[in-house]
Every structure is written in structure tokens, then in C-alpha cells.
Amino acid sequence: MSEIHLKCEGVWKKFGGFEALRGVDLEVKKGEILGLIGPNGAGKSTLLNLINGVYSPSRGRITFEGKDITGKKPHEICKLGIARVFQIPRPFYEMSCLDNVVTAIVFNSQADRNHAERRAAELLEFVGMKYPNRSPDEVTLQDKRRVELARSLACNPKLLLVDEYMAGLNPGEIQEASELLKKVNEELGITVIWVEHVMHAIMGLAERIVVLDHGLKIAEGSPQEVVKDKQVIEAYLGSAMEIMEA
Ligand SMILES: Nc1ncnc2c1ncn2[C@@H]1O[C@H](COP(=O)(O)OP(=O)(O)OP(=O)(O)O)[C@@H](O)[C@H]1O
Ligand SMILES: [Mg+2]
Known part of the structure; x- marks a missing residue:
């Protein structure tokens, strides 16, 4: 079995009375590109914010290379080798x-x-x-x-957190950006967690996909498995496909 690079166990995030994440478990393997998808407000960016220390989880534990990094500050997490690419x-x-x-x-x-x-x-x-x-x-x-x-x-990160890298790019640029993310992963050996709404790009590149909805993980598997999942189609892909076809 391949080595686990990052692990989230029972991670919750509350903003006042609102539960943005409700007990999410996530395992990211060393060297993989893991896609994180789900509807607006599902908690994807919040999860990235917990991993790189912008927020602390309300409950749960995050470990990176076997070390507990829960609640560490962004500059400490950056030093350990986790970097973030922001959408804007x-x-x-x-x-x-x-x-x-x-x-x-x-x-x-x-x-x-x-x-x-x-x-x-x-x-x-x-x-x-x-x-x-x-x-x-x-x-x-x-x-x-x-x-x-x-x-x-x-x-010199070992894990890169990428949030909606494709947003606002045209089809040719999306193709080039996909090739670039692949190069970062393959040539630099960097593990990638990639949040994206451009479905054909993420389905073409990510080895595994995790789906969040209303703060819960509702599915995980290969792109082929996830696109067939009824709950995923209902919560997200139905409308995402309509957007893609519009
Ligand atoms: N700092 C905050 N204070 C209060 N609520 C927040 C805060 N950050 C996020 N939220 C709420 O948490 C929920 C999850 O937000 P998040 O940004 O993680 O969603 P997302 O899955 O990244 O959505 P999108 O695809 O639109 O980027 C949303 O309802 C959002 O309004
Ligand atoms: Mg987001």
C-alpha cells in the first residue's frame, strides 16, 4: 500500500453556529493528484484552509508525514512543506x-x-x-x-493545495494549465490536492476524487466511479454537467 502523505481524521469546522465541515476523513497518498469536488459552499476551500493553518479545526486531527499539524500556523505549515495556490x-x-x-x-x-x-x-x-x-x-x-x-x-513544497486553478481560463489555457499541474506532480514529485469546478480537467488528471457536500464526504474513488455515483450526480454533477453543456 502506498504511503499516506496527509491524513484528516474526523475534521469539523464551525463558524459560529454554522457547521462548514462535519467530521471529514481524508487520506492523501504520497505522489498522487487528489481531486476535491462538490457544490458551492460544500466546504472545499475551508478544508484547504484547515490543512494550511489559516483556520484551526473545531474538532479532529490533521497529520502530515506522520506529524500532528492540527492548529499550527500557516508559516509553520509552509516550513513543513505544504504550500497553497489561491484561486485569486x-x-x-x-x-x-x-x-x-x-x-x-x-x-x-x-x-x-x-x-x-x-x-x-x-x-x-x-x-x-x-x-x-x-x-x-x-x-x-x-x-x-x-x-x-x-x-x-x-x-520547495512536498504537498501543494490548489484551489480552482482553472477558473476564468479559456479551453486552450485550461489544457495548458492541466499539463503544467501534471508536470509539477510528475517532475517535481509533489503531491497535489486540487479543488476544481472544471470537471473535464479534474476528471482527466486526478487519480482519485473526493466529493464533499454540505460539509460531509459523500463519495470517493476513481473519476470513473465517482461520475456514476447516484448521490454525487444528485448533489453536484447533474448541475455541473448542465453547466458544462450550456
Ligand atoms: N470565515 C467564514 N465565516 C463564516 N462562514 C464561512 C467562512 N468561510 C466559509 N464559510 C462558509 O462555509 C461554507 C463552506 O465554504 P467554502 O468556501 O469552504 O465552500 P467551497 O466548497 O469552497 O465553495 P466554492 O465552490 O463556492 O468555492 C459556506 O457556507 C461559507 O459561507
Ligand atoms: Mg472554494
Whole structure:
């Protein structure tokens, strides 16, 4: 059996009286791409926020590489090797794309400027960014996402949490972005948990899919198993398919 990289056991998150997650168990295998899907408000981003320490679980336990990381702060979790790619890139617009990545490297490793610049240029090349010297407001959404991805790779993560990487991209860009996530996984050996609403992309790339609905895990399995699951079709895929076909 393959090694478990990250484990969530009975994880709950309450916001006041509202239960956003209700006892979710999750096992992520080392080296896999795990897809996390479900309707709006299901708790997907909240689960990522618990894993990278933006929130603490109300109950339950999260372990990474066998270590309990429950309730640790985001910078501690980042140091342990978990990075996050946010849906909405928030670069520093007053500096170039390259300097955005340099800043992330210096922040994470206290590397000297020359070393950080070389590493940032390598990372931007790896993600296919052709305009490293432009400001983030002079590049497309796809390129902003590339920069966001390069920034998240600055801490040399072993596990990457990706939230709706495809949102707002056109079909050609979605194809390129899929290839890039695959390259991150295969060439860098990074485990990926990927939240996505673009069904054909996630079904084509993720080895396993976990489905959340109203804070509960309602299904898990291969993409082929999950698309046939009655509960999943009722809760999510029925409407997701209609959206895809519209
Ligand atoms: N900080 C917060 N305070 C109060 N409620 C919150 C907070 N964060 C999330 N929620 C609520 O928790 C529920 C789950 O939200 P979450 O963002 O995890 O959903 P999601 O599955 O990522 O949805 P989407 O697909 O729309 O991004 C929602 O009802 C949301 O309004
Ligand atoms: Mg979300």
C-alpha cells in the first residue's frame, strides 16, 4: 500500500453556529493528484484552509508525514512543506513578476538576492512564464496564475493545495494549465490536492476524487466511479454537467 502523505481524521469546522465541515476523513497518498469536488459552499476551500493553518479545526486531527499539524500556523505549515495556490492571485503590483517570486524565496529561505534571482528565474521558466520582467497587471490571468504557482513553489513544497486553478481560463489555457499541474506532480514529485469546478480537467488528471457536500464526504474513488455515483450526480454533477453543456 502506498504511503499516506496527509491524513484528516474526523475534521469539523464551525463558524459560529454554522457547521462548514462535519467530521471529514481524508487520506492523501504520497505522489498522487487528489481531486476535491462538490457544490458551492460544500466546504472545499475551508478544508484547504484547515490543512494550511489559516483556520484551526473545531474538532479532529490533521497529520502530515506522520506529524500532528492540527492548529499550527500557516508559516509553520509552509516550513513543513505544504504550500497553497489561491484561486485569486494577489501579487504585489508595484514590482515585476520576477521580483514577486524573488520576494517569496527570500521570505521563505533568507537566501541572498543573487541566489534568489537565479532560483526565481528557474521557477518562472518551469511554469512557462515568458514575461518575467512585466508587472503582474500587464499580464493575462493565466500568466498571473503561473506567477502565483511559482511563488508557491518557492518554499520547495512536498504537498501543494490548489484551489480552482482553472477558473476564468479559456479551453486552450485550461489544457495548458492541466499539463503544467501534471508536470509539477510528475517532475517535481509533489503531491497535489486540487479543488476544481472544471470537471473535464479534474476528471482527466486526478487519480482519485473526493466529493464533499454540505460539509460531509459523500463519495470517493476513481473519476470513473465517482461520475456514476447516484448521490454525487444528485448533489453536484447533474448541475455541473448542465453547466458544462450550456
Ligand atoms: N470565515 C467564514 N465565516 C463564516 N462562514 C464561512 C467562512 N468561510 C466559509 N464559510 C462558509 O462555509 C461554507 C463552506 O465554504 P467554502 O468556501 O469552504 O465552500 P467551497 O466548497 O469552497 O465553495 P466554492 O465552490 O463556492 O468555492 C459556506 O457556507 C461559507 O459561507
Ligand atoms: Mg472554494
